[in-house]
Amino acid sequence: xxxxxxxxxxxxxxxxxxxxxxxxxxxxxxxxxxxxxxxxxxxxxxxxxxxxxxxxxxxxxxxxxxxxxxxxxxxxxxxxxxxxxxxxxxxxxxxxxxxxxxxxxxxxxxxxxxxxxxxxxxxxxxxxxxxxxxxxxxxxxxxxxxxxxxxxxxxxxxxxxxxxxxxxxxxxxxxxxxxxxxxxxxxxxxxxxxxxxxxxxxxxxxxxxxxxxxxxxxxxxxxxxxxxxxxxxxxxxxxxxxxxxxxxxxxxxxxxxxxxxxxxxxxxxxxxxxxxxxxxxxxxxxxxxxxxxxxxxxxxxxxxxxxxxxxxxxxxxxxxxxxxxxxxxxxxxxxxxxxxxxxxxxxxxxx
Numbered sequence: 553x554x555x556x557x558x559x560x561x562x563x564x565x566x567x568x569x570x571x572x573x574x575x576x577x578x579x580x581x582x583x584x585x586x587x588x589x590x591x592x593x594x595x596x597x598x599x600x601x602x603x604x605x606x607x608x609x610x611x612x613x614x615x616x617x618x619x620x621x622x623x624x625x626x627x628x629x630x631x632x633x634x635x636x637x638x639x640x641x642x643x644x645x646x647x648x649x650x651x652x653x654x655x656x657x658x659x660x661x662x663x664x665x666x667x668x669x670x671x672x673x674x675x676x677x678x679x680x681x682x683x684x685x686x687x688x689x690x691x692x693x694x695x696x697x698x699x700x701x702x703x704x705x706x707x708x709x710x711x712x713x714x715x716x717x718x719x720x721x722x723x724x725x726x727x728x729x730x731x732x733x734x735x736x737x738x739x740x741x742x743x744x745x746x747x748x749x750x751x752x753x754x755x756x757x758x759x760x761x762x763x764x765x766x767x768x769x770x771x772x773x774x775x776x777x778x779x780x781x782x783x784x785x786x787x788x789x790x791x792x793x794x795x796x797x798x799x800x801x802x803x804x805x806x807x808x809x810x811x812x813x814x815x816x817x818x819x820x821x822x823x824x825x826x827x828x829x830x831x832x833x834x835x836x837x838x839x840x841x842x843x844x845x846x847x848x849x850x851x852x853x854x855x856x857x858x859x860x861x862x863x864x865x866x867x868x869x870x871x872x873x874x875x876x877x878x879x880x881x882x883x884x885x886x887x888x889x890x891x892x893x894x895x896x897x898x899x900x901x902x903x
Contacts, residue, residue: 554888557583557617557645560627562597562609564734565650568877569625570594574604576881576895578888581605582621585612612636618644623884626650627876635671642675642695646887648880654679654698655766665762681770682883683708684892685827691886699883702875703729703763703785706796708770709830709850710867713819716774719811720800720863725779727767729796730786732841735871749789761785792872793841798865802856813856816863820852828893829874829882839868846870846901848878870900 556573560566561584573579584594586609594609595602612632617624618641626633627650634653641647656662659673670676680694681687683705691697700708707727714720730753736744743749764783772779802810817832824830831851833839839851850869857864869875878896885892 553578553580554622555580555582555620556623556625556884557581557585557621558625558627559583559585559612559614559617559632560625560650561594562586562589563627563738564872565876566625566627567598568872569627569880570598570601570605572873572877572881572895574601578890578894579884583617584609585617586610587612614641621645623648623887625880625884630666631668631671637672637675637696646695646697646884648682648697648699648883648887649679650699650876650880652698652701652762652766654696655681655700655704656769658769661765661769665765682879683770684879684882684886685709685824685830686712686770688886688892691883692889694887697880697883697887699876699880701763701766702735702794702869702871703731703761703783703796704766704770705875705879706794706850706867706869707763707767707783707798709824710796710852710865711771711798711800712774713823714800714816714863714865715771715779716823717819718775718803719816719819721803722771722775722777722779722781722800724799724801724862725771726782726784726799727796728784728786728799729794730788731794731871732788732790732792734791735794735875736787749787751789753786753788755784755786757785759784790841792845792870794867794869794871794875795839795841796867798867799862800865801862810861816854816856820854824852829896839866841868841870842900842902844868844870844874844900846873847898848874848882848896849900850874 589609623646679696680690682697682699833853852867854865
């Protein structure tokens with residue numbers, strides 16, 4: 553058994569971590585950190601945890617927590633861990649950070665997009681981007697894992713094989729993504745009130761969403777050159793889910809022809825054919841958020857538009873599981889040598 557601490561345990565992603573870890577056979581939850589509910593029992597905040605999780609909410613004292621835990625999850629706003637992390641803590645415990653503090657290698661890019669000063673850039677180089685299907689071996693050796701964002705996980709995994717294999721022209725890549733309201737967090741915001749969200753869909757962060765450079769950086773590694781995309785997120789009136797639809801022109805082969813469906817499907821199979829949590833759907837069956845809800849799965853498929861020479865790639869995941877807490881637990885499993893699927897075998901919920 554390993555001991556786990558969660559800071560930010562009463563946010564949506566933190567609560568999902570608690571739900572998953574509570575039934576993980578190799579984990580004891582040692583610390584439920586929440587500034588807002590210090591001293592209250594966790595089950596009084598989330599009644600679904602009644603008789604499942606005992607104990608009170610504690611503070612966010614990382615120094616004390618690091619001396620007690622083997623792994624610390626920080627489901628906290630941008631800037632929290634960067635302002636608190638010290639070398640001595642990394643020598644005592646492994647950290648899995650669900651914020652963006654260590655996802656981007658260039659501190660100037662981070663500060664430009666997140667509008668805050670990075671307080672511990674000395675750890676950026678060693679932090680491993682925790683997209684398990686792409687960085688599995690590096691994650692196993694890490695002390696600090698930067699858990700990817702929900703939009704980014706869905707967008708990157710949906711396009712990655714075709715970028716890696718040079719099957720699309722990355723200069724034409726456009727990603728249109730939709731998210732459930734839980735992706736905005738649990739904080740009280742007027743824009744997230746029922747009457748503001750219900751019966752509505754809206755684009756936001758147009759040409760300025762902070763997940764854009766994260767997607768570009770990771771796809772740039774795959775392409776071997778700088779990648780610049782158009783990324784537009786939308787908020788839809790549902791609790792959970794991400795649906796990303798990506799569009800790109802197919803790249804011409806040396807003989808001037810374009811890749812066909814079998815070649816594209818072979819690329820997806822090459823990278824994901826052995827992956828438990830990535831499901832390449834049958835032809836003409838396209839991802840829907842309802843078929844991944846509550847699970848760690850990503851569903852992906854594509855269609856080539858012969859008329860325009862473009863390809864449409866579609867991916868879906870649960871933003872709180874594979875887009876946050878589930879992926880964090882998958883990272884933890886890799887860090888400690890557990891079966892990668894342990895604690896994450898739940899079948900998607902429906903209805």
